[in-house]
Amino acid sequence: MSEPLVFIYADESCLGNQFKNRARPGGAAGVVEFWHPEKGWIRRDFWSCEADTTNNRMAIRSALVPLAALKQPSRVVFTSDSRYLVDGMTQWVHGWAARGWKRKDGEVENVEMWRALMPVAARHQLHWRWVKGHAGHPQNEYANHLAIRAATKQIDSGGLVESKFDEWIAEEQEKERYLNFYALPPENFKFKPARKLPTR
Structure with a gap:
């Protein structure tokens, strides 16, 4: 039996990047989706925070939190608007690991x-x-x-929690936003696994 197909959509926030010499609170969050043949989309939310951080740190945390929370090995489609995270996980980490977690020209950030x-x-x-x-x-x-919200309020979900996505999208569509969004099953999705990751 193949591993379950899970979709994760994640984002990060860092407030006060324009200021110097003051704390920059950050948040990482997202929604985890799984298609159930009888119940439809099952969704869970997550969010995490740091009191003084960077966008790049929170991008990494946006992957660390949900992937750690999955109870079993899965086929995960991970969507992010962070090039730092996506390029890091598909390109950079292999070279860093091979060089003992060093860059060619110095230390690896984070x-x-x-x-x-x-x-x-x-x-x-x-x-x-x-x-x-x-x-x-x-x-x-x-x-x-x-x-x-996580960055502003400095709150942590403590793992995966019941999602409010359905309520949010309904409110947005009442404002005539995202009207082309339909929660269709992933019947024809072509899963393309990335290169195997280093484990140390």
């Missing part, structure tokens, strides 16, 4: 977080997708909404 993500992500088969941020992708916009 190396401890990248190294923490590797064994968590390696449990799964991963298909990475990049989307342009703030371009009207419903799940990405919802993840952005959750991430800003």
